[in-house]
Amino acid sequence: MPDLVIGGRRAGVSRPWRAGVIALAMVGVALVVGWFIYRRSVSYDVPSGEVSGAVTSVQSAPGAAPALMYGTSSLTWVGGLPVLRLTGEAHAIGAAHGRLLAPWLPPVVAAAMPSIEHTINDDGVLGGTTHGMRLAWRWRFIDDGLVDQDRRMVAGIMRGAEASGVDLSFTDLVRAQAVLDVGVASPRTDEAEQKSLAQSLTVIGHQAQAPARVWVGRTFSLPGLDDGGDSAIPVVTIARPEGRIAWAGVSWPGQVGVVSGVNAQGIALMVNPVRTSDVRPTRTARPVALLARTVLEQAKTLDEAVKLIETTPTLGAAVIVVVDGTSGTWVLVERTPSKAIIERNPKSAALGDVLTTNALSSDPENDRARRMLASLHRVDRAAKLVRSPLPDVAAMAAVLRDQRAVDESVRPSGHRGVIDDGRAVHSLILDPASLELWVTDPRAGGRMRAFDLRHELRGEGDRAAPSADIPADPALDPDRLPNLVAARAALREARGALNAGDQERASEACARARVRAPVLPEALELEAMIAQASGDLAKARAAFQAWLDGGPDDPKGEERARAALAR
Numbered sequence: 001m002p003d004l005v006i007g008g009r010r011a012g013v014s015r016p017w018r019a020g021v022i023a024l025a026m027v028g029v030a031l032v033v034g035w036f037i038y039r040r041s042v043s044y045d046v047p048s049g050e051v052s053g054a055v056t057s058v059q060s061a062p063g064a065a066p067a068l069m070y071g072t073s074s075l076t077w078v079g080g081l082p083v084l085r086l087t088g089e090a091h092a093i094g095a096a097h098g099r100l101l102a103p104w105l106p107p108v109v110a111a112a113m114p115s116i117e118h119t120i121n122d123d124g125v126l127g128g129t130t131h132g133m134r135l136a137w138r139w140r141f142i143d144d145g146l147v148d149q150d151r152r153m154v155a156g157i158m159r160g161a162e163a164s165g166v167d168l169s170f171t172d173l174v175r176a177q178a179v180l181d182v183g184v185a186s187p188r189t190d191e192a193e194q195k196s197l198a199q200s201l202t203v204i205g206h207q208a209q210a211p212a213r214v215w216v217g218r219t220f221s222l223p224g225l226d227d228g229g230d231s232a233i234p235v236v237t238i239a240r241p242e243g244r245i246a247w248a249g250v251s252w253p254g255q256v257g258v259v260s261g262v263n264a265q266g267i268a269l270m271v272n273p274v275r276t277s278d279v280r281p282t283r284t285a286r287p288v289a290l291l292a293r294t295v296l297e298q299a300k301t302l303d304e305a306v307k308l309i310e311t312t313p314t315l316g317a318a319v320i321v322v323v324d325g326t327s328g329t330w331v332l333v334e335r336t337p338s339k340a341i342i343e344r345n346p347k348s349a350a351l352g353d354v355l356t357t358n359a360l361s362s363d364p365e366n367d368r369a370r371r372m373l374a375s376l377h378r379v380d381r382a383a384k385l386v387r388s389p390l391p392d393v394a395a396m397a398a399v400l401r402d403q404r405a406v407d408e409s410v411r412p413s414g415h416r417g418v419i420d421d422g423r424a425v426h427s428l429i430l431d432p433a434s435l436e437l438w439v440t441d442p443r444a445g446g447r448m449r450a451f452d453l454r455h456e457l458r459g460e461g462d463r464a465a466p467s468a469d470i471p472a473d474p475a476l477d478p479d480r481l482p483n484l485v486a487a488r489a490a491l492r493e494a495r496g497a498l499n500a501g502d503q504e505r506a507s508e509a510c511a512r513a514r515v516r517a518p519v520l521p522e523a524l525e526l527e528a529m530i531a532q533a534s535g536d537l538a539k540a541r542a543a544f545q546a547w548l549d550g551g552p553d554d555p556k557g558e559e560r561a562r563a564a565l566a567r
Contacts, residue, residue, distance in 0.1 A: 038133075038137075041137075041140055042136035042137055042139075042140045043171075044142075044143040044170060044171055044174050045143070045151075046151075046155050046158075046170050047091070047148070047151050047152045047155045048155075049091040049095070049152065049155055049156060049159060050159070051095045051098075051099070051156070051159040051160050051162075051163045053070060053071055054070075055068060055069065055070050055099055055100065055164070056068075056069050056070075057069070058074075065077065068100055070095075070096050070099045070100055070160075071087075071088070071092065071096060072087045072088065073085060073086045073087055073088070073092075073093070073096035073100065074100070075100040075101070078236075078441075078449045078451075079441040079443065079444050079447070079449055080441045080442060080443025080444055081234060081235075081236055081439055081441050081449055082101070082104075082233070082234075082235050082236070083235075083236045083238065083451075084096075084097065084100060084101065084235055084236065084237045084238070085238045085239075085240075085456075086237065086238070086239045086240070086241075087239075087240045087241075087242075088241075088242055089152075089241070089242045090148075090149040090150075090152035090153045090156065090241070091152040091153070091155060091156040092156065093153055093156065093239065093241060094152065094153035094154060094155060094156020094157045094158075094159075094160065094256065095156035095157070095159055095160035095163075096156075096160065097153075097156070097157050097160060097253075097254075097256070098156060098157035098158065098159065098160025098161040098162075098163075098164070098166075099160040099161070099163055099164050100160075101235070101253045101254075102160070102161045102164035102165070102166040103164075103166070104231070104233060104253040105157070105161050105166055105168060105253050105254050106166060106168065107227070107231035108176070108231045108232055108252060108253050108254045109168060109172050109173065109176055109254060110226070110231075111225045111226045111227040111229075111230075111231050111232070112172075112175075112176045112179045112183065112225060112226075113172070113226070114186040114187070114188070114225075114226040115179050115183035115184055115185065115186055115197055115224060115225060115226070116135070116139070116175050116176075116179060116183055117131075117135065118184050118186065118187065119135070119138060119139075119182065119183065119184055119281060120134050120135045120138060138281050138282060139175055139178075139281050140282075141281075141282055141283065141284045142174055142175060142177075142178050142281065142315075143174050144284045145178075145283070145284050145285045145286050145287065145315050146174065146177070146286070146287070146290065147286070147290075147294075149294075150177070150256060150290050151174075153256040154170065154173045154174055154177065154256060155170060157173055157254065157256070158170050158173055173254065176254055176255075177255070177256060177257060177287050177289070177290060178281070178287045178315055178316075179197065180197065180198055180259075180273045180287070180288065180289060180316060181273070181279065181287045181288055181314070181315040181316025181317075182279060182280065182281040182315060182316060183197050183224075184197065184224070185197050185223075185224030186224060186225060186226040186492075187495070187496070187499055188226060188492040188493075188495045188496040188499070189223060189224050189225070189226070189228060189492060189495070190223065190416075190491070190495070190522050190526075190554070191223050191224040192224075192495075193372075193554075193556055193557075194369070194372050194373055194554075194556070195275060195368075195369075196223070196224055196275070196353065196369070196373060196375075197222065197223075197224035197225070197273070198220070198221065198222050198223075198224065198273045199220075199221045199223060199352075199353050199373075199375045199423070200218075200219065200220045200221070200259070200270075200271075200272040200273065200352065200353065201217075201218070201219045201220075201272075201350065201351070201352050201375075201378055201379065201382060201419065202216065202217070202218055202270040202272060202319075202321045202350070202351045202352075203216070203217035203218070203349060203350045203382045203383075203385075203386055203396070203399060203400075204216060204217075204321070204323070204330055204349045204350075204386065205217060205349065205386040205389070205390040205395070205396050205399065206328075206386075206389040206390065207389060207390060207431075208388075208389035208390060208391045208392075209391070209392075210433075211328075211389065212327070212328040213325075213328050213431065213433045213434075214323065214328050214330065214431075214432070214433075215390060215393060215396045215429055215430070215431055216268055216270065216321075216323055216429065216430040216431075216432065217382075217386075217396045217399055217400050217427075217428075217429050218260050218270055218400075218426075218427060218428050218429070218430070219400060219419070219420075219424040219426075219427040220259055220260060220424060220425060220426050220427070221421075221423040221424045221425055222425050223423050226492075227489070227492070228423065228485075228488050228489070228492060229423065229425040230485060230489065231252075231253075232252035232253075232425040233252060233253065233425075233442075234250055234251075234252065234425060234426035234439060234440070234442065235250070235251055235252055235253060236248070236249075236250055236437075236439055236451065237249050237250070237251060238453075238456045238457070241297055244297035244298065245263045245264055245265060245296065245297050245298065245299075245300070246263065246264045246456075246457040246458075247261055247262065247263040247264065247293070247296035247297060247457070248261060248262055248263075248437065248451070248453050248456060248457060249261030249262075249293075249296070250426045250428055250439055251289075251426075252425060252426075255289065256290065256293070257287060257288075257289025257290040257291075257292060257293050258271070258289055258292040258293040258296060259271040259273075259289050259292065260426065260428060261292065261293070261296050262296070262325070262430055262432055262435065262437070262453065263296040263297070263299070263457070264435075264457035264458050265299070265300045265301070265326075266324065266325030266326050266432045266433060266435065267295075267296065267299050267300070267301070267302065267305050267322065267323070267324060267325070267432070268321075268322070268323040268325060268430055268432040269292045269295055269296060269305070269320065269321070269322055269323075270320070270321040270323075270351075271288055271289060271292050271318050271319075271320055272318055272319040272320070272321070272351055272352060272353060273288065273316060273317070273318050273353075274317045274318055274319055274353055274354055274355055274366060274369065275317065275365040275366065275368075275369055276317040276336045276337075276355070276360070276363045276365050276366055277363055277364045277365045278317075278336055278337045278338045278363075279315070279316050279317055279336070279337055279365075280337075281315075283315060283337055285313040285314055285315040285337055286312055286313065286314055286315060287314070287315045287316065288314050288315065288316050288317075288318045288320070288335065291308070291309065291312050291314060292320070294308065294312075295308045295309060295322075301324070302322060302324040302327070302329065302331060305322045306322060306331055306333060306342060309322070309333050309335055309340065310333070310335075310340040310342065311340075313337060314335050314336070314337055315337065316337070317334075317335065317336040317337065317355075318334075318335055319332065319333075319334055319351050319352075319353075319354075319355060319356075320332075320333040320334075320335055321333075321351055323432050324432070325431070325432025325433040325434075325435070326433065328433065330346070331343070331344050331346075332344075332346040332351065332357075334355045334356075334357050334359075334360050336355075336360065336363075339359065339360065341357045341359045341360055343357055348379070348383045349382075349383055349386050349387075350378075350379045350380075350382035350383040350386065351379065352375060352376060352378060352379040353369060353373055353375055353376065353379075354366055354369050354370045354373070354376065371555060372555050372556055373555075374416045374417040374552075374553040374554055374555060375416060375417070375421075377405065377406060377417040377418070378417065378418060378419045378421075380406045381402060381404065381405065381406045381418070381419055382399060382402075382419055384406060385398075385399045385402060386399060393429055393431070393436075393438065393467075393470065394470060396429050397429060397438070397448060397470045398473075399419065400419060400420065400427050400429070400440075401419070401420050401446065401473050401476070402418065402419045402420060403415070403418045403419070403420050404418065405417065405418065405551065409551070411550075411551050411553075412519040412520065412521055412550045412551070413480055413484065413517065413519060413520065414484045414487075414488075414517055414519075414520040414521065414522070415521050415550075415551060415553050416521065416522065416553035416554070417551070417553045422480065422481055422484035422485075423484075423488075424440070426439065426440065427439075427440040427448075428440065428448075429448065429470075434454070435452075435453035435454045435457065435458075436450065436451070436452065436453065436466070436467050437450070437451040437453050438450050438451070438467075438469070438470055439451065442481065444472065445472040445476070445478040445481075446472040446473060446476060446481070447469055447470065447471055447472045448469060448470035449469055450466035450467045450468060450469050450470070451464075451466050452464040452465050452466040452467075483516045483517050484516075484517055484520065486513075486516045486517075487512075487513040487514075487516040487517035487520050487523060488513070488520075488522075490509045490510070490512040490513035490516065491509070491510065491513045491522060491523060491526055493509040494506045494507075494508075494509035494510040494513065494526055494530065495526065497509060498526075498529070498530055498533060503530055503533050503534040506530045506533075507527075507530050507531075507534070510523060510526050510527050510530055513526075514527065519550060521547055521550055521551070521552070521553045521554075522553070522554070524543050524546050524547040524550070525543075525544075525547045525552075525554060525557050525561070527539075527543045528540045528541075528542075528543035528544040528547060528561065528564070529560075531543060532564065537564075540564060541564060541565055544561035544564055544565055545561075545565060547561060548561055548562075548565075
């Protein structure tokens with residue numbers, strides 16, 4: 001009856017599902033909007049730029065070595081060392097780098113990926129499924145820490161490599177610039193427990209013939225990369241950036257920063273990466289190696305270099321050695337994301353993988369490194385060897401090739417506590433006053449190739465007139481380095497198998513390593529660990545004892561070994 005009343009309203013049919021549909025639609029819209037916001041937040045904007053022109057082979061004069069040319073940039077080889085000469089603005093420099101070094105870029109980027117991927121764990125039910133999303137979110141601010149010149153260089157490398165038939169992701173290349181700052185050691189490497197991606201040593205030796213001048217000795221290794229740094233071949237870069245100071249450095253393919261370099265003003269920079277508790281990838285700050293390149297491009301004096309380092313927040317932490325070739329003076333700058341400590345009268349002439357000033361040495365991560373890294377013995381040994389002025393550059397070469405302990409005892413080949421542990425991706429000697437540079441050629445048994453940076457950076461002289469090369473040490477076995485490289489590659493395979501629970505395959509790979517380098521300490525240690533995991537305690541005890549007898553080179557492993565032998 002109410003339905004017949006004039007003006008009455010017909011009762012609607014109840015539709016309880018309508019509210020549910022509307023709610024689901026709103027959730028769907030929110031998810032879509034949230035996804036687009038997320039993608040925008042984690043993506044890196046690629047700077048504009050074009051790459052054009054062909055790569056050609058040019059011989060400047062009869063009898064001269066041919067050069068691979070791209071525009072005004074070139075790639076030549078001095079023995080087994082690639083020498084990259086770059087000119088122009090940032091994108092052009094990056095494009096030339098990408099075109100001329102294209103074949104060597106993918107292995108380096110691939111080796112860095114596990115150090116990036118493992119900054120996120122896969123714990124939890126959805127850990128593996130959401131890994132990529134969480135990784136992108138954690139690394140979302142990395143490109144914000146790069147200045148425009150950095151991003152343009154990286155974009156140039158990407159486009160240059162693509163023009164040479166090599167496809168690389170801009171995201172991967174950007175992240176690779178920060179791997180020294182916030183990356184972690186690959187689980188397959190011997191540095192996984194120590195959390196050390198890079199290890200380095202900088203040695204300052206006064207010249208006996210000219211007390212106001214110094215030699216800078218330098219080794220740099222990447223044992224925490226997935227391939228142990230094998231793909232990071234040493235590249236000598238001589239750069240003439242448009243409107244900036246020319247500089248030279250030694251790095252590896254794909255690296256647009258500097259860890260070992262000097263500019264035309266004689267200002268040298270050596271970056272020793274370290275770990276501190278305030279380092280995290282979610283910070284918006286400049287990667288240390290990129291800051292070092294800017295210092296070389298802008299600083300004309302020691303004070304200008306120090307001020308740039310002091311006033312620029314960094315993504316990672318490092319011990320930075322700044323040397324003024326003109327005066328022979330040098331300064332130690334300990335730079336962390338939150339602090340910069342300057343020491344103008346350093347206590348030691350050798351610096352390595354930990355902070356040493358009173359203000360920063362007690363940092364928890366730094367304290368852990370000081371207790372766990374065998375590489376610190378190298379610093380003590382080097383400081384002892386350069387206590388007195390060095391008679392010539394060959395004496396500094398002998399320091400970098402030293403394989404003894406601090407107490408002069410002989411260590412097995414490849415021992416991680418000696419200066420020459422066979423892991424360096426590059427080693428060099430620099431005279432920042434005369435701008436003479438010697439770089440170790442890994443394909444020539446350790447011979448150090450000479451470069452005349454006065455001509456290269458300042459244009460002095462009609463042509464380059466480098467000093468004599470430093471010959472390889474005749475006392476060293478020429479097969480030593482290839483055997484160590486092959487053995488360590490097998491050990492990485494063994495660790496990967498052991499992590500996966502495959503003791504049989506791990507044992508086989510370790511045996512292959514022992515054949516190539518029978519007394520390599522880390523092979524003995526891993527053999528013991530594999531035997532222990534397999535339940536063969538007698539074999540484990542024997543291997544641990546052999547490792548200890550040769551001089552342990554892993555403080556944490558030494559505790560493990562002594563505990564096993566005490567049972």
